[in-house]
Each structure stands twice: as C-alpha cells, then as structure tokens.
Amino acid sequence: MEAWFSLLVSIFFTVAVYLLLSKFIIRVLLGVAILGNAVNLLIFTGGRLTRAVPPVIAEDADVLTGPAANALPQALILTAIVISFSFFAFLLVLAWRAYDELATDNTDEMRVAEPVNEPAPPLGY
Amino acid sequence: MKSIILRTVAPFLTGLMILFSIFVLLRGHNAPGGGFIGGLIAVSALAIYGIAHGVETVRRAIFFHPMAIAGAGLFAATVAGLISIVVRVPFMTGLWIYPSVLGVEIPLSTVMLFDTGVYLVVIGAISSVALSLEERGGA
Amino acid sequence: MDTAALTFLALGLPFAAAAFAPVLTRLLGQYAAWLLALAPLAIFARFAAFVPEIANGEIVTGGYAWVPSFNVSFSWLIDGLSLTFVLLISGIGALIVLYSGGYLKGHPQQGRFFSFILMFMGSMQGLVVSDSFLMLFVFWELTSITSFLLIGFDHGREAARRAALQALVVTGGGGLLLLAGLLILWNVSGVTQFSLLLSFGSELKESPFYLAALLLVLGGAFTKSAQFPFHFWLPNAMEAPTPVSAYLHSATMVKAGVYLLMRLNPVLGGTPEWQVLLPLFGVTTLVAGAVLAVRQTELKLMLAYTTMSSLGLLVMLTGLGVPYAIEAAALYLVAHALFKGALFMVAGIIDHETGLRDITRLGGLRSAMPLTFAVALAAALSMGGLPPSFGFLAKEEIYAALAGSDRRSMVFVALTVLGNALMFAVAFAIALKPFLGPKAATLKPVHEAPLLLWLGPAILALKGISIALMSGLAHRLVTSPMASAIAGEPRTVAISLAPHFGVPLLLSGLTVLAGIAFYINLARLRAAVAAILADIGWGPNRGFDQFMRGLVGLAVAVTRRLQSGRFEVYMTATFVLVAVAMLAVPLRYGEFPRAPFFSSDVPLHELAIMAIAVAGLLAVVLATDRLTAIVSLGIQGFAVAVIFLLYGAPDLAFTQFMIETLSVVVLALVMTRLRLSPSDHRPLAQKLPDFAIALACGLGFGLFLLKVTGVPFDTTLTDFFNLYSKSIAHGANVVNVIIVDFRGTDTLGEIAVVMIAGLAILALVRLRAGSLKRGVPMEVAADEAHVEERV
Incomplete structure (x- = not known):
C-alpha cells in the first residue's frame, strides 16, 4: 500500500514544484495549493495507513485499543489544511492586487521591491 | 445570483447548516467534528447565503463585523487558556465542571470554550475573506 | 545600607544623572553643571573611602548574580589598579562636567552632551571595576558606543560623522576580539572573574591556546589604546568637543586598553611573547x-x-x-x-x-x-x-x-x-x-x-x-x-x-x-616630517576609507549576485537545493529504500480515487482556460479528501471538503477578474529544465517516503494519546483532544495565524477599494505614483 502512496505523493510534489517554477503568478498559486496537499499526504502516509477505523474511543472503553488510524498526524494535518487555505487566500489576493497595480502576471516584470539596476548605496559618511 | 430556487432555499439551507455546524462543534470532542470543521461549515453557509442574497444581506444578518467575531474567538481561546492561572496550574490545562441543570449533568470545560474560540476565529476570518471577495466580484 | 549596595549605587549613579541631565539643563542652563558634577564627586567620595583599606594591601570584591546558570555575575573587584582608575575617572569627570558647563554655554544641545558624558563616565567606571569578564566586555563596548555618540556630537559635519564611525568600527571591532580572547580564558581556566583568574596564571601560559588568547586580548587593547597601526582613529576623534577630547581621548577611555593589559599582566604577562609584543x-x-x-x-x-x-x-x-x-x-x-x-x-x-x-x-x-x-x-x-x-x-x-x-x-x-x-x-x-x-x-x-x-x-x-x-x-x-x-x-x-x-x-x-x-628647530623639523609623510602618501587613515569602500562594494556585489530580483531564480535555487538535499544523502550513503512493492490487493475504488487525483493534477498543468484549471484543482482536492475518509480520518476529510469548496469559490471570484490564461506560454526549452527539477524533487520525496515507511513505526506518542485522551482529557475523539487540549497552545498560535491572514487580506482588499472611491492616504498615493513611474 505504501508504495502506491509514495508514487502518488511524488506525483503531487512533481506537479506542485513544476507549477511553482513557472513564471506566471496564477500557475504559482495553483502550485502552492497543490503543494499543501502534497505535504499533507506525505505526513499522513508517514504516520502509517490504517483503513477505515477513525481514532475514536468507544463509548464503553477508556483507552483506544485495537487497530485504529494514527491520530497525531491527523491533528497536525487538520490545522495545516486551515492554515494553508488562509495563506492561499492571502497569496491569491496579493496576486490580484499586484496584477491590478502592475498589469502583468509575469514575475519577471514584478520588480518594485528589487528594481533592475538598483543604484549602489552611498559610499560617503 | 438570479436563480429563484436558490434564493428561496438559501435561508433555510443556511439556517440548517449553521445549526449543523454548532452540532458538529459540540460533539467534536467525542466524535468526528470540532471547531475547525464546524467553523468551515458555517462559513460555507454564509457564503451560500451571500451568493443568493448579496453580501450586504449577510453582513446585516450576522450583525457583527466578521473580524470582530474572529477577534472575540481568539480572545475566548486565550481566556480559556488563562483560566488555569486561577487554580494555579500551567497555562492551557483543561478544567472541567459538571453543573446539573434540570437533573441533567452537563459537562462544561475550558477545552470547550477553547474549541468555541477556534470555531469563531475560523468563521470570522474566513467569512471575512469570502465576503469581501464576493463583494468585489459583484461590483 | 551595606557597603555592597552603596558601591552598586555608585556604579549606577552616572546613568541616573545622565537621565536627568537634559531636564536640569533646560531648567538651569550651564549652571546645571554644578549640580551634575555632584554625581562624580559622590562617586569620588565613595571610592576614596576605600583608599586606606586598599593601601593596606587588601582587595575588595562584591556583586550580585546576573545569569547564575552561566556562572555570570555582576561583580566588582577593587584593588590598587581599579581604585586609581576610578578616582581618576570620577575626579577628572567632575572637573570635565564643570568645564563643559562653560565650554558649551548656551549650546542648544548642552543637555544631551551632559547626558552622553555622564553615560560614558558610568561605562568607564564600570569597565575598570568589573570583576566578571562579561561585565567588562559590556562596559567596554558601552564606552565605544558613548564615545561614538560624543565624537559625532556635532553630527552636522561630515568629518565628525566619519570620525565617530571610524572610532566605533576600530574600537568596537577590537571589543569583539577581546570577547573572543576572554572566552578562551574562560574556557581554559573555567572561571569568569579576574579575581579568581590570578591563580590560573601558569596553567594559562602552558595552555596551547595561550598565544591565541594573548593575540585576541592584545587586539582589543591595542585598538582601544590607539597603538600603531590602529592609532588613526584617535586624532580623528578630535572632531569631538574639547571636553570630550580631554576626558575620553586622553585621560580615560584610551587608557582602557592599557588598563586591560595591566589587569592581565599577572596572569598572561612574563612570557617571551608578552615581553616582545608589548x-x-x-x-x-x-x-x-x-x-x-x-x-x-x-x-x-x-x-x-x-x-x-x-x-x-x-x-x-x-x-x-x-x-x-x-x-x-x-x-x-x-x-x-x-x-x-x-x-x-x-x-x-x-x-x-x-x-x-x-x-x-x-x-x-x-x-x-x-x-x-x-x-x-x-x-x-x-x-x-x-x-x-x-x-x-x-x-x-x-x-x-x-x-x-x-x-x-x-x-x-x-x-x-x-x-x-x-x-x-x-x-x-x-x-x-x-x-x-x-x-x-x-x-x-x-x-x-x-x-x-x-x-x-x-x-x-x-x-x-x-x-x-x-x-x-x-x-x-x-x-x-x-x-x-x-x-x-x-x-x-x-x-x-x-x-x-x-x-x-x-x-x-x-x-x-x-x-x-x-x-x-620645531619649524624645520615640522617641514621635514611633512615632506616625508607626503612622500609616503598613504596611511591607515586613508586605508580605513578604502576598507570601508571595499566592504560596501563587496556587500553590493554579493547582494546583487544572491538577490537577482528575479522570482524564477529564487524558486529554481530553492528547489534545486531541495532536490539535492533529498537525493544526495541517499546517493552518498547508499541509503535507498528497498524496491517498492506495488501490492495488487488494493481495492479498485482506492486505485480509482488515486487515478482521479492524478488526472486532476495533470489537468491543472495542461489547462488552457481558467475554468478547467479551477475545476481540476477542485478535483484533486476532493480526491485527497476521499483518501482521508478511506483511511480513517473523517475529521480531515470533512475539513478538506470544506476547504476545497471554499478554495474553488475564492479562486473563481478572483480569477474571473484577472484576464489571464493559466497556461504556460513559454517555449519547451524553458519548460524542460523546470520539469527536470520538479521530477527530481518528486522523486526525492517519493524515495524518502518509501524509506520512512520501510522502517518500523515508533508508536510511543500515538500510544500516549490513545491512552490518556479519555482518562485525562475526557474526550473520545483523539484527534480533537490533541488539537484543543494536548497541543492547545499550538492551536492557539495557529488560529492567531488564521486571524492575521484574514486581517491582511482584508487590508489588501480595502486598500484597493479605498484608493478607487474615497481617495487614498498620502503615503499610499505616493507609493502608487512611484509604482506607476517604475512601470
């Protein structure tokens, strides 16, 4: 089972990185969204896979016994999903604002913070 | 959105979803659910309502500014952590009381307050984003 | 009050006086000097009381613990050497304060001047009575900083600014050497106090680190005490008002280096190196x-x-x-x-x-x-x-x-x-x-x-x-x-x-x-020296300028190289590094996972879900119009949600469903306003290297995951949560208990992040709305004008 998941995770990473490497900001954004899923799946698989039994303790028991899914990676991933969405939304709005101001989606032309041929700092005192 | 079906169904759907989100929040400690999921369901409800009836209607309906709701949530979560100071145990230690109302024992805890805080933050922050984007989209 | 507290007060007094100096000067003008001079006089009186004791050959130590875990204390050592220095510093200090009252009479910044000079006095006094290494270093650097402020007092002139910076660079740099030297002494001897160091003299001299420690300490002392070839900052420091020159640059601060050598003479001195170098x-x-x-x-x-x-x-x-x-x-x-x-x-x-x-x-x-x-x-x-x-x-x-x-x-x-x-x-x-x-x-x-x-x-x-x-x-x-x-x-x-x-x-x-x-024959002599110096034509003073110019030039060159300003380059560098990190380690150590075993007993519906996820991914990459890209993104997200559901994570599945729905909605709302195609217009020759890097990263993570899942799983943490989630935290849903209880502080941080992201988005959206409708605040308007200019 893990082999299939490793393959899936590597496809997720390949696609995410490929999109992140393109110059166009929309594709970069899509890459960010996919990268989040890639990392979540990586953590999820790393915590081992158990089919169908959620980590919920039965009514009449005090301790979770028997085979059940690993709860810890789930807790980590759950908050990660929400946070990566927040960041995704932030980047999306940032991209939209940048497009409005600069009228381009090509990151090569977004040079406000680091302009081309920036003058050297003053050398005097 | 012009669809008459959606406009008719939306208020009921939204109400049901918000009720469901509270249910999910409260049962979260013992069954799948919790603040994050509950909050997201509520946000979806508000988003549907916004699509059907316009953002202004939603803003009027929730009365508070979404960020104010989020702030209140963060405050509640922090307070839930700080209550433990009163009984001199470390920050964020979960505390439980079992008051009996009409013969039914109701477990209350700082953990529940904390989860409610999470719920409110998620509702506030994400619906604020969704609403402001919908608003711009409509303009 | 015991004597230790009194000494401590005396050490703090100049700083207190410095805090009041500007107010006093505003009220009293130059006559504030008479009041302010009382501070050094009081210190003089306090330490003069030690004279009989010290003259009898006694040594006074005292102090308080500062960072006990690191054995660092705020402690002082008063012997003949430090007492003489303190008396000179406070005695001359009192006279200098009076003199400054007359010298800077009516100067608009006289209060600030008093403040600086009193701060310097406190630092210098702390330096010479320090018993602990760290305290000495702190006060040593404080004298450099106050000296910087005093030399640059007349900061309207470029010469003063240059002199101040020069003094700071030379003496501050020397201070760092000194710190390194003191750390070696600490390491070799194991003590952090000069009073205890005395008995380690022979041990230090035999240590293989002796020469290193000596050179570093000398580096600190020689820069501070303006020894050739580090002397050039001292004449330039004459840009300071004369009271400063009289006080810092003749009577006190420049002697700090000499003081240090004298202090360490019994410990480090007497060796051939010491007797040759000094x-x-x-x-x-x-x-x-x-x-x-x-x-x-x-x-x-x-x-x-x-x-x-x-x-x-x-x-x-x-x-x-x-x-x-x-x-x-x-x-x-x-x-x-x-x-x-x-x-x-x-x-x-x-x-x-x-x-x-x-x-x-x-x-x-x-x-x-x-x-x-x-x-x-x-x-x-x-x-x-x-x-x-x-x-x-x-x-x-x-x-x-x-x-x-x-x-x-x-x-x-x-x-x-x-x-x-x-x-x-x-x-x-x-x-x-x-x-x-x-x-x-x-x-x-x-x-x-x-x-x-x-x-x-x-x-x-x-x-x-x-x-x-x-x-x-x-x-x-x-x-x-x-x-x-x-x-x-x-x-x-x-x-x-x-x-x-x-x-x-x-x-x-x-x-x-x-x-x-x-x-x-002074006039003739002067002409002769001037002629020789003109022939040489270069000195450390010009060297300093060349050094500073070179430093800035180097920094600019390095920055331009490292920060090209092109997003693509940053991303490529990052992911090449990721790929190297993921692949180089297994290659170097041969730590590859065993050949993957693609078991065939996987239910068909699971394989189908995976296939759907992959199809969604490919569709995102290949999409030519916006709607396809958005929908495909949704497809892979929902597929992931189903995978979570199939593998016992209903909480994750629900969250993922909701988030993917919201992502698609938000993306659609924004994308409809960006008249952009999501497809990649670059030629194939540019895409191929990107794809190679991406493939290497993907391969690296895949191999990593195979390796990780190939070793036995350590269930300690999971067992802990399974065991205590209900018995301690009264919750049956272990995932939720971890989030809101066991790792509650972590979650608190995370919801704060969500909130901040929400605020930032709101600000970004508002800024835009505001700039169109209600007119924009000044700096935003200027900023936007600026942006347009650049574009």
Missing part, C-alpha cells in the same frame, strides 16, 4: 606618535598624537618585565591623566577665547590670559618631565627601568629618549608659543576664561605639582597599591624629587637637552 608595539607607537605630533600645528591634534605616544610608552612599560618598569607605568599613568587633561582643557580655553587653535597663528596671549598661561606652564612641566612635577618622578622611574634592562634593549632606550624629547618639545610648544611673542590677531577680543573653564585645568595642574611634593603620601596611598596590583605581588614605589643618580639621570638630562634642541 614593548615592540609600544615603542613603535611612542616614536610614531611623537613624530606625527611634531608635524601638526593645531593644538588639539598635537596633543592627540602625544597622547598616542604616551599610550605607547605605557604599553611598553607594562610589557618590559624589568625592575621599576611597573612602578614607572603606574606613575606615568597618573601623571599623564593629570597633565594631558589639563593641557587639553587649556587648548579648549584658547580655542574658546580666541577662536583659533593653530599654533602658528597664535601669540602674545600671556598678558590677556595670565592664569591660563600659568596652568599651561605647570602642566607642560609635568609633560616635559621637569621638576618639581609628578611627570618628573615618572620620567626618572622610566629611565631607571630602562637603565636596568639588558643590553639588547639599547634600541628601546634610544627610541624612548627620542620620543620623550619630541614630546618635551611639543609640550613646551603648546605651553609657550600661544602665550609668548608678539600679539597675534585673533577672531574676537581676548580676555581671561571664566571660572567654569579654568577651574578644572587649574586643579589638575596644581595636583600634578602637589602630589610630586608630597610623593611619600601619594605613593603609599595610590601608586604603590596600583603597582602591586599590576605586578601581582607587593611593590613599593619610593621615587621622590630626589632622582635616581647615575645612568637614569644622564638619560633624563639627554632628553631635556634634545627636547630643547627640537623646540628651537
């Missing part, structure tokens, strides 16, 4: 400083270069390791502080009253300023080493030490005589030339200086004579304990106005004769 640098500095002093015609610069000479002399004496040398160093240090402080203040008076400080343009002031003339003469006697001054005693002791050294040090003797003779000439050039001769034209009508100005130098000059007359008392109370502390064993200073007869007196006479000859 005299060598010292005598070079002595001669270089004296020669450069002759070259100058400006009063303050002449004094500055002779200060450099004197510091060289002190360093040489500290390292010489012959009888009388330590005693001579102690005597000369006290004498120098008195006469150089006085002479600087005299130079300031002349400058203040005439508006001139070029010695060739001054003359005939004796009738207008008789008192100043007398003070200058008395101080010059001491500087020239003539009786009946304290400088005379010091000089006799120096020659006694040199005469007692072996033949190999003949060069040192000759060079010391030369340096002293030149200093003699400069001393009398300063004390006589402006006052004798015909009256020269001045910028304003000349009259005697006011009380606040002449009081300080007069007291110092008088002191220089009186302690020579009462040398027995001075030796018993001050110089003998000081020499004992430097030597690390009891020493008695015995020199009086009756000199050492024989060779020392002969050398002394020779110095005076040569000095008189130099004085008479």
